[in-house]
Amino acid sequence: MRPEDILMPTPVGLCCKLGGFHIDPTRPVGRALITHAHSDHARAGHGAVLATQQTLDLMRLRYGDSFAGTTQAVNYGENLELGGAIVTFHPAGHVLGSAQIAVKAGGVRIVASGDYKNVADPTCAPFELVRCDVFITEATFALPVFRHGDPLGEIAKLLHSVAVFPERAHLVGAYSLGKAQRVIALLRQSGYHAPVYLHGAMENITRYYESHGIALGELRAVSGASKAELAGTITLCPPSALTDIWTRRFPDPVTAFASGWMRIRARARQYGVQLPLVISDHADWDGLTATIAATGAGEIWVTHGQEDALVHWCTTHRLKARPLDIVGYGEEDEDAATPAPAERGAEP
Amino acid sequence: MNRFAELFDRLAYEPGRNDKLRLITDYFRSTGDPERGWALAALTGALSFPHAKAGLIRSLIAERSDPVLFALSYDFVGDLSETVALMWPKSSPSPHGAVEPTLTTVIETLSTLGKAHLPAQLARWLDALDETGRWALIKLVTGGLRVGVSARLAKAAAAALADKDAQDIELLWPSLAPPYRGLFAWLEGKGDKPVSVDPLPFRPPMLAHALDDADLQNLDAREFIAEWKWDGIRVQAVAAPPLARLYSRSGEDISKSFPELLDALRLPGAIDGELLIMRDRRVQSFNVLQQRLNRKSVTPKLIAEFPAHLRAYDLLADGDEDLRGRPFVERRHRLEDFIARLADERLDLSPLVSFASWDELTAARKDPAAAGADADAAAVEGVMLKRRDASYLPGRPKGPWWKWKRDPFMIDAVLMYAQRGHGKRSSYYSDYTFGVWTRGDVGEELVPVGKVYFGFTDEELLQIDRFVRRNTTERFGPVREVVHAADQGLVLEVAFEGLQRSTRHKSGLAMRFPRINRLRWDKPPGEADRLERLEAMIVQIERAQS
Numbered sequence: 001m002r003p004e005d006i007l008m009p010t011p012v013g014l015c016c017k018l019g020g021f022h023i024d025p026t027r028p029v030g031r032a033l034i035t036h037a038h039s040d041h042a043r044a045g046h047g048a049v050l051a052t053q054q055t056l057d058l059m060r061l062r063y064g065d066s067f068a069g070t071t072q073a074v075n076y077g078e079n080l081e082l083g084g085a086i087v088t089f090h091p092a093g094h095v096l097g098s099a100q101i102a103v104k105a106g107g108v109r110i111v112a113s114g115d116y117k118n119v120a121d122p123t124c125a126p127f128e129l130v131r132c133d134v135f136i137t138e139a140t141f142a143l144p145v146f147r148h149g150d151p152l153g154e155i156a157k158l159l160h161s162v163a164v165f166p167e168r169a170h171l172v173g174a175y176s177l178g179k180a181q182r183v184i185a186l187l188r189q190s191g192y193h194a195p196v197y198l199h200g201a202m203e204n205i206t207r208y209y210e211s212h213g214i215a216l217g218e219l220r221a222v223s224g225a226s227k228a229e230l231a232g233t234i235t236l237c238p239p240s241a242l243t244d245i246w247t248r249r250f251p252d253p254v255t256a257f258a259s260g261w262m263r264i265r266a267r268a269r270q271y272g273v274q275l276p277l278v279i280s281d282h283a284d285w286d287g288l289t290a291t292i293a294a295t296g297a298g299e300i301w302v303t304h305g306q307e308d309a310l311v312h313w314c315t316t317h318r319l320k321a322r323p324l325d326i327v328g329y330g331e332e333d334e335d336a337a338t339p340a341p342a343e344r345g346a347e348p
Numbered sequence: 349m350n351r352f353a354e355l356f357d358r359l360a361y362e363p364g365r366n367d368k369l370r371l372i373t374d375y376f377r378s379t380g381d382p383e384r385g386w387a388l389a390a391l392t393g394a395l396s397f398p399h400a401k402a403g404l405i406r407s408l409i410a411e412r413s414d415p416v417l418f419a420l421s422y423d424f425v426g427d428l429s430e431t432v433a434l435m436w437p438k439s440s441p442s443p444h445g446a447v448e449p450t451l452t453t454v455i456e457t458l459s460t461l462g463k464a465h466l467p468a469q470l471a472r473w474l475d476a477l478d479e480t481g482r483w484a485l486i487k488l489v490t491g492g493l494r495v496g497v498s499a500r501l502a503k504a505a506a507a508a509l510a511d512k513d514a515q516d517i518e519l520l521w522p523s524l525a526p527p528y529r530g531l532f533a534w535l536e537g538k539g540d541k542p543v544s545v546d547p548l549p550f551r552p553p554m555l556a557h558a559l560d561d562a563d564l565q566n567l568d569a570r571e572f573i574a575e576w577k578w579d580g581i582r583v584q585a586v587a588a589p590p591l592a593r594l595y596s597r598s599g600e601d602i603s604k605s606f607p608e609l610l611d612a613l614r615l616p617g618a619i620d621g622e623l624l625i626m627r628d629r630r631v632q633s634f635n636v637l638q639q640r641l642n643r644k645s646v647t648p649k650l651i652a653e654f655p656a657h658l659r660a661y662d663l664l665a666d667g668d669e670d671l672r673g674r675p676f677v678e679r680r681h682r683l684e685d686f687i688a689r690l691a692d693e694r695l696d697l698s699p700l701v702s703f704a705s706w707d708e709l710t711a712a713r714k715d716p717a718a719a720g721a722d723a724d725a726a727a728v729e730g731v732m733l734k735r736r737d738a739s740y741l742p743g744r745p746k747g748p749w750w751k752w753k754r755d756p757f758m759i760d761a762v763l764m765y766a767q768r769g770h771g772k773r774s775s776y777y778s779d780y781t782f783g784v785w786t787r788g789d790v791g792e793e794l795v796p797v798g799k800v801y802f803g804f805t806d807e808e809l810l811q812i813d814r815f816v817r818r819n820t821t822e823r824f825g826p827v828r829e830v831v832h833a834a835d836q837g838l839v840l841e842v843a844f845e846g847l848q849r850s851t852r853h854k855s856g857l858a859m860r861f862p863r864i865n866r867l868r869w870d871k872p873p874g875e876a877d878r879l880e881r882l883e884a885m886i887v888q889i890e891r892a893q894s
Contacts, residue, residue, distance in 0.1 A: 144413065145421045145434035149479065157354070164374050165367070243768055243826070245817075247775045255774065263434065263479070265360070266426055272774050272826070274361050286438075309420045316414065 001106030003134045003299065006085065009324040014112055014136070016103055019082035021050070023101055023112050026329070033087065035114025036098035037062070037177060040329050050074055052089060054097025054212070058177060061204050076125065092116040093127030094281050095178030096209060102130050110134040111295065117283045118291055119148075122185040123178070123214050127291075135297035136324070139305030140282040141260050142313075148260055148284040154277040155183075155190045161254055161275055162234065169230045169250035173239035173257040173273070176202040178281050180236045181209045183258050184216045186279070187234065195220045197230065199237035199246070227251050242273065260284070289313060304329035349477060351379065352387050352451045353484035359495040363771035368497055372505035376532070385527025386451045390488060391502035394526055395455065399463045400470070400489035405432050408471055412437050429492060433482035439475035446476035452527070454485065500598050510535040515552050515742065518599045522546035548586045548593040551618060551664050551672070552742035556732060556749035563750070564706050572733045573676065574701040574709055576721055577751055578659055579634045579729040580624040581641075585658055586665075587613035594623075605646055606656045612694040617686060618664040620740075622698065624727065626657035631727040634860070635848045659698045660687055661732075664740060672740040676748075679740065701731055709733075713754060726889065729845075730754045756843040757885060759784065760868060760876040762794055763838040766816040768826040769801065776809055777816040777828060780864075782840050784855075786879040794832055795879060797855045800842060803863030811867070812838070834874030841866040847886045857882055 008015045013025035021031040028045035035041055035051075037058035042051075049056065049068040056071050074080060076099065080087045089099040094115040102111045111132040118127040141148075162170055174180040180202050187196060195218040198206060203221060210216055222235055231251045241247070242255045257273040260280030268276035283291060288310060292300055300321040302310045307323035314321030355375045362368050372391070376384050389395050409418060409432045418435065425431040439446055449457075454473065461469060470489070474482050487493040503521065504514035506528075512535060523546045524531055533539030583602070584595040592613040594603045603610055606623065613619075625632040625640060632654075640654035663683040664672055671679050680700075687697050701719060703709040709731065712719030716728040730753035738748035761782035769778035779801040783794035804812065815830070815838055822829040831837050843865040850858035857879075 143421050143424055143435075144417050145425055145431060147434070147438075147479070157358075161358075164370060243774050245775055252772065264425055265430055268361065270825075272768070272770050274363070274367075274771070275358070276361065306420070306424070309417055312414075312416050312420075 001108050003108060003110055006103055006105045006108060007110050007112065007134075007136075009301070009303075011325070014324075016082070016085055018105055019085035019087065019103070021082060024114065024329075032068075033101055034059070035092065035101060035112065036094055038095070038115070038175075041114060044068070048072070050080075052076070052097040052099055055099070057208065058097060058205065061208060062177075076128075090128040090130050091125035093118060093121060093124060096124045096181075096212065096214075098124060098178075100128070100130060102132065108133050110136065111297075112136040113138060113291075115140070115282055116291070117281055118287045119283075121182055121281075122189065123181045123209060129291070129294050131296045133297055134299045134301060135292060135295045136301040136303060137288060137292060137310070138282065138329075139288070139302045139307050139310045141280065141284050142288055142302070142306040142310040144285045144309070146260060146263055146280075146284045147286055148263070148278055148280045151182075151186055151279045152190055154258070154279050155186045155192075158234070158256060158275065158277060159187075159190060159192060161256075162232065165252075165254060166232045168232070168252045168254050170234045170275075171242060171247060171250060171253045171255050172234060172236050172277070173242045173255065173271075174236050174259075174279075175281075176238050177205050179258055179279070181206055181214065181216065182281065183236060183277075183279060184219070185214065188215070188217050192234070193217060194233065197222045197225060197233055197235035199235065199241055201238050201241070202236060222249070239271070242271070292319070293317070349449050349451050349454060349473075349485060350481040351375075352383070352390075353477070353481040355387070356484050356487075356493065356495050357480045359497055363496075365501065367771075369501060369505045369508060372497070372502060373508045376506060376509055381529050381532055382452050382527030383450055385529060385532065386455050388502055388506060388528055389455075389526035390451070390493060391497050392499035395488070396491060397458050397489045399466050400458075400491075402428055402490055404467060404470070405429065405486055405490065408432070408467060408474070409435070429486040429490065430483055433474075433486055434479055436474050436482055446472065448476045448481070449473050454488070458489065498598070499600060506531065506535060510537065518552065519549060520544050521599070522549060522601075547588040548591055550584060550586070550595045550599045552599070553582065553584060553597055553620060554662075554740050554742060554749060555744040556751040557744060557746050559733065559750040559752040567706075567733070567750075569703065569706050569709070571735055571737070573680070573736055574703055574712075574731050574733055575661065575698050576701060576716065576724075576728045577730040577732045577753070578622040578624060578631065578698065579727050580622040580631075580637055580659070583621060583623045583658065584664070585609065585613055585619045585621065587618075588616050589614055605641075607646060608651050609656050609658055609694060612658070612690070612692040614692070615686065615690055616668070617666045619658065619660050619683075619686075619695075620662040620664055621658045621660040624657045624659055625654050626694075627655065631657075631659075631724040633726055634846065656694070658695045660695060661698050662740065675737045675739065676734050677736045713752060716754075728754070756845055756865075757847070758841060758843050758865060759881065760839050760871060761797065761842050762832045762873045762876045763812075763816075763830050763840055764794055764796055764832045766812070766828050766830055773809075776813045778809060778813070780812070780840065782842060783832070784877045784879050784882060785874075786855075792834070795855045797853065797857055797879070797882065798842070798844075798859045798862045800840070800862050800864050803843070803865060804867070808864075808867055832873060835872055837873040839868035839871040839873055839876050840864050841868055847882065847889055849886065855879060855882070857886060 012027045014023040021033050022029045023033045024035055024041040025032050030047040032046040033050045037055045042059050044063040044067040047069040050072045053073040059067050074089050076089055084105055086104040088102045092098040092100045092114050100111050100113045109132045111130050115138050174183050184196050197220050247253055255273045256275035256277050257271055258277040258279040261267045262276030262278045300314045300319050301324050303324040311321045311323055358371055359368055421435050422431045503517045507514040507517050520542055523544045530542040534541050582597040586593050592610040594606055596602050625637045663679050663686050666682055701712050713731050717725035721728050733750040735748045761784050763780055764783045765781040766777035767779040769776055781796050781799050783796040786795045819831040820828040821831050842862050844859040844862040846860035848858050
C-alpha cells in the first residue's frame, strides 16, 4: 500500500479516506483527529473530534461547550480501529495533551507528529519516539541557525534583569497555552518563589494545568493589583498584550518575549522587546534532524515552516523527502507571531 | 567573554539611556580587572583588529557547513556574523576541553597574533563560546559591534560606580589607556585619582539656556554682548604645536574627520567655536556641512569640495594660561588678538552683533542679513547673548548665556499614519507621518512630507494616541493609517528648521528637525497647508543661499 493511500495531504490537512477522518483540518470536516489544542491545529466546528482528554478539555475552555458535534477521548498508546486503519496517539512533548498520531494500514505505519519537541518540559508528557515508515514532521524551526539551548539560561537572564531593575515590572510575552505555564515552571525550578502575575487571558488555561497536578506556585491576577505592587514582579501575558494599552498599569515595564523566534535579532527587534528569551515549544534543528533519523522512517514529509532546508537535509542523508503544501498552520498567537509585511524593515 | 556578550546583547535591545547606563554599571561592578577595562575599551571604540574581515568569517563557515543550508540560513537571518554565530557547529567535547576565552584573552592574543594564525584561533574560540558569545566575538573582531552606546555613556556608567561626575572621567580620558586599571581603582576608592598628563585636554564646554521672549523683560541690555549663533557643529580646537586636536561638544575626538583644520592650529591654546563649511568666503548651510559629515573617508577631493572652517566664539586658554576664570569681555579681546596672530583663512572671528536695546536686537534676529550677517545670513540660527562679566563655566548655568533662536518655519499638516514607539512608548502611537495637500491624478490628495515624534506633552501624547486608536482606517503591523480627509482628521502644527530637496521622499522635500508645535483640534484638515507653500519656502531659502 502506498503511503498516500493511507494519508493524503490535501489543502485543508491530512486526509485518511480509509478511516474517514482528517488530522488537524484547517476547515470544518466530519471527523477530525486533533494533535493538540493550539488554535491553528484545533479548530471549532467539526462534526466529531477525537483527541486526548486534555486536548478536548482545552478546546472546550477556548471555544465553549459546543465546539464540536461529538467528542471522544483517547489515551496515549490506546489502539483504535477506524475503518481499515489502526490509529494510536503518542506524547509529542509540545504542550499538555499534545500527541503524535500514528496511522497503520496494510503493514505501513505513518506518524503525523503535529508540533513536537524532544526536550524536557515539566508541564507535559515527554516526547515518545515512534518508529515508522513515513514520518510527517513539522519544520517551524528547521534551519541550522535554530538551536534553542538551555531554557534555564534564558530564565537566568530574566532573573538577572529583575535584580538590576527591582523597581520595574517585567512583562513576559508567552503563548497562553503551554509556553506560559512552562515559563512559570522554569521560574520555580530556578528558585524563584515570589508570586507570578497573570494576564486575564491566561488564567483559565493556567488553572487547568494546575488541576492536572502541575505545581506552579503562587499565582495572582494582574487585575486588581496596584501599580506599586507590581514593581519588581514578573507577569506573564499573551505576546500581543506587550504593546497594548494594558501595559500602562505597570511601573516602567521591561518587556520580554519567550519564543524560539527570539534567536533571530531582526525578529526580536520587530517585536520591540527589550529582553528576548529563547524558549521554544518546538524542536530545534538538532532536535528535528535527530528525531527524523531515530524514527527509522525512509520517507519524510515536511510541513509548516522551513520545509526547503529540512527536505534538503533529508536528501543529503539519503532519505526520501517532500514538502507538504498545507496552508493554515502557523503560530498560536497570530497577531504577534506574523508581522504584516509593512512591519519588516520599518524599524531599525 | 560570554558575560561580556550577554551585556552587549542586552544593550542592543534596550532603548533607554538610563537603563543602558545601569546595565553597564552593573557589569563594571560585578566584573574584575582587566576584563571590565577591555569592555570599556570596546564600548568607547578604542579597539580595532585590522586582520579580521567578513571574508574570513565567511570562509570559516564555508568549511563547516552545507552551502545550501548556509544560503537558506543567511537569507533568513539577514546578517552574516549572526548567521555564522548561530549555525556554527557544536564542537564535540575534546579531551583538552575547549575553554571559553575571556575578553582579555581575546584582545591580548589578537594584539600579537600573526594574520596566518588568525583563522584557526578564531575557530577555536568559536568552538568554545555559546551563540551570543560567538555573535559578540565576530562583531568585535570585525568592527561591527554597535549597540547604541556612545563613548560618553560608557564613561558615565563607569563614573556611576562611585557617584563621580562623568565630566571628571572625560577630562582624564586622553591620558588613560585600556584596560584602565588605575581608573577603576580610583572609582572604587582603592587608588589615587589618575593624573591627567594630556597636553591637549578637552575642557567641558559652556552651554546656553533657550531664551523665551518673556525672559528679555528681566534682562538689562547693557550687561550683554550679542553674537550670531551659527548653524554648524560646536567644536573645541586645542593646540600644543606640533600637536592639535579637535573635539566635539561632547568631548569626542573628531580630529581625523577634519585634518585640514588641524594644520591651521599653529599657536598653543584652546578655542571654542563653530565648525562650518566655507566656500568663496561664504558660510554654507548646514545641509552642505551634512554632506561632508556623512562621508566615511576623508579624501583630498572631499576636503577641496567641502573645506572646513572654524569660526571662533571664545578663547579658553592662551598658551599655558587658563582664561576660563576671566570675564567674557576680556576673553573676547584675547580671542581677537589670538585670531589675528594666527592669521589663517581657515579660522576667523564670529562677529559681534551691535545693539543698543532689545528692540534693536529683536530686529537683528529677524533679519540677520541687514544686521551685518550679510550673505552668511542663511547660516545664522539665531543670536547668542553673553553676559560681559561671565566666566566660562562648564555645563549649562542659568543666567550668563542665552540662546535666542530664529523663529522656526511653521506649517499646518495632516496626520496620515502613526507608528508605535519603542521602550516606554511601545504601547503608544508616538511616531507620526504627516502630509500636506496637493493636486493628484484624481483630485486633491495628501502627500506625506515628514515624520515627527516629539514636541508634544505626555498629555497630548495620550490625546493623539486615543485619536489614532479611534480613527484607524488600516493596520500594517505597528503602523496604523489614520483617517485623513478634508472634513475628518487631525491637523498638526509642525515647526521645523530648514527644508531641502530630496529624492527619498515622494514630496521631493525633506524637513530639518521637525517637531509638533501645537495640535490643531479646531482646524478642519481641508484648511491645512498645500505642497505649493513648502515649495515656495524652499525657493526662498535657496535664493537666500545663492
